[in-house]
Amino acid sequence: MWEDPPTRGRPPVDILTPEQEQELVANPGRWARVRNFAAPGTASGIAGKARKGETRLSPDEWEFAGRRTDEGKRSALYVRRKA
DSSP: OOOOOOOSSOOOBOOSOHHHHHHHHHSTTOOEEEEEESSTTHHHHHHHHHHTTOBSSOTTTEEEEEEEETTTTEEEEEEEEOO
């Protein structure tokens, strides 16, 4: 019955599956398209959060980029492990 509420805010975003992370760690310096989104700005927003350290991946070790796809109608998230 007695319980403290969870902290405010959202938990860190998981960008990669464990399999994707293993592949990227094994291939540093290579970009991978890891997620696709239906909205044009979603990937850029997530990449920006990741660059600020708001994901579990350290921006000191990883690079992130969001790009529009399908003539600007959708977006894709790209990630690479720094070499």
